[in-house]
Amino acid sequence: MDGKYLNLNPRDVEPLHAVRIPSLYTELLGKMKAEGWNGRPLLVIQRENGYQAWTGSHRIAAARELNLQIPCYVLPEKPLLEIGKDSVSGHILNWERSALIRTLFPNDADAIHLMDADTVESEAASEVKSV
Numbered sequence: 001m002d003g004k005y006l007n008l009n010p011r012d013v014e015p016l017h018a019v020r021i022p023s024l025y026t027e028l029l030g031k032m033k034a035e036g037w038n039g040r041p042l043l044v045i046q047r048e049n050g051y052q053a054w055t056g057s058h059r060i061a062a063a064r065e066l067n068l069q070i071p072c073y074v075l076p077e078k079p080l081l082e083i084g085k086d087s088v089s090g091h092i093l094n095w096e097r098s099a100l101i102r103t104l105f106p107n108d109a110d111a112i113h114l115m116d117a118d119t120v121e122s123e124a125a126s127e128v129k130s131v
Contacts (some may be wrong), residue, residue: 002108003075005041008051010064013044013072015057028062037063041071043101043114045080045087052077052087054097055118073114079104094119 019025031038042056051074053060063070077087085100094115101108101115 002079002105003073003111006072006074007069008044008072010060010068010070013042013051013053013060013070015053015060016055017057019058019061021058025058025061028058029065032062032066032068037068037070040114040117041073043111043118044072044074045077046074047077047087054087055114073110075101075105075108075111 037059039059042059043054045052045054051072053072056070060070062068080086080100083104098112098115098119101111105111
């Protein structure tokens with residue numbers, strides 16, 4: 001396992017993007033208000049100057065609104081830097097981020113699982129948005 005589990009302040013984690021699907025954000029906000037954080041951890045890259053999320057932009061927005069700590073699985077940025085990438089490379093497509101995780105952290109089942117779960121969830125949300 002290359003990563004570590006940490007609970008972080010959502011304001012210390014830079015999301016990949018702003019809220020893109022308002023209905024998803026509203027749903028998450030309602031669930032978190034009623035139940036607190038009740039989902040899988042975010043996949044986060046630890047940078048020299050903070051944290052860059054590779055999953056969970058809508059969850060980060062809801063946690064910020066409610067001032068909830070967020071469970072994160074944190075990976076080091078160094079392997080990305082060694083191949084000419086960085087954590088901002090997270091702005092590539094989900095399947096490309098998933099391929100990077102599999103290449104750089106092939107024995108880290110937690111990292112692979114979290115990235116794959118988010119990829120499937122994001123694709124489903126995109127399909128709902130486009131309907």
